[in-house]
Amino acid sequence: MNPRAVLRPRRAPRDRDLASLAGQRVLVTGAARGIGAAVAERLAAHGARVAVLGLEPELLAATAERVGGPWRECDVSDAAAVRQAVDELVAELGGLDVVVANAGIARQMPVLGGPDGILETHLRVNTLGAAYTVRAADPHLTRPGGYVLLVSSLGAAIHLPLMAAYSASKAGVEAIGNSLRQELRPDGVGVGVAYFAELDTDMTSRGFGTEAGHLLTEGRHPTGVAPLQKGVDAVIRGIARRSRTVTAPGWVGPLVPLRALAQRVVELKRFPALPDALARAREEVVDYTTPQPTHRPGDPS
Secondary structure, eight states: OOOOHHHHHOOOOOOHHHHHHOEEEEEEEEEHHHHHHHHHHHHHOOOOOOOHHHHHOHHHHHHHHHOOOOOOEETOHHHHHHHHHHHHHHHTTBBBSSEEOOOOOOOOTTTTTOOOHHHHHIIIIIHHHHHHHHHHHHHGGOTTOOOEEEEOGGGGGGTTBBBBBHHHHHHHHHHHHHHHHHHHHHTOEEEEEEEOOOSSSSSHHHHHHHHHHHHHTTTOOTTOOOOHHHHHHHHHHHHTOOSSSSSTTHHHHHHTTTHHHHHHHHHHHTTHHHHHHHHHHHOOOOSSSSSSOOOOOSSOO
16 A cells, blocks of 8 residues: 555644744754755744755855855764864854754665775764764753754665665664664753655755666656655754654655564565666766765775
8 A cells, every 4th residue: 555645744834833943043964955955944934043064165155145154064974073163153153952963975885796985984974974963062952952853764764775875874873863862861852863765855866866776766766756845844843843753755654663564565576677787886986975075084095
């Protein structure tokens, strides 16, 4: 049964929820484009004071101009750089009520025979980057009432071919969020984890836009591509309500707790071109969905 056919769409955030966003001081990472930029703009439209952090300085500066807040170019896999950037941005905001750890990358990777370094880079950016962000933000968060939202993915719960590096890194984000929620509960700080299926972003189009990706999916996204607006609505609602779980589109919600069953359904699905897709992926030269620095802390010089 198609869950989209039986689930009612979630209600839009109520006016009183949105009113609570006014004046809140929010830090959003990975805000140069995609859902990070869109969330920052929506928050600012509801009266929040927003700071943004990430790579791609020209795009990031444009986001900052639209939201009227400060920005810093920063590689989230560099713990010292994240600490400095967060300290500076929070000082300019005058405090911090919410942090959205959204920065992330994706790139196809066969588990066997794929290029070296892809798994490591995913873990550094997606998993360690989220951990470094919340560690740097924690001393500044308002208590009680503060809120941390870590952006994971449906890929943390349901795993597809060629997505092992991305899924493993996002499962790590989920684990960090779930542990952090328990650790911060005595302080009155809420922690949410966000799970998205494919949204209409550059990450989706570039991640699935490879030759191997087209072979694997026969040119169709496995779950379809949902409008970016659905993800933004979910995040805004989650921040306003300090939600434990944020999901988009609506059919994703039931799959997260039913992940074992959903994974079995995925594994029973046949991918007729999988051998060809794997062979192509082992040879195809593709970049990460966000260009990465050529040298990272801890890399050989």
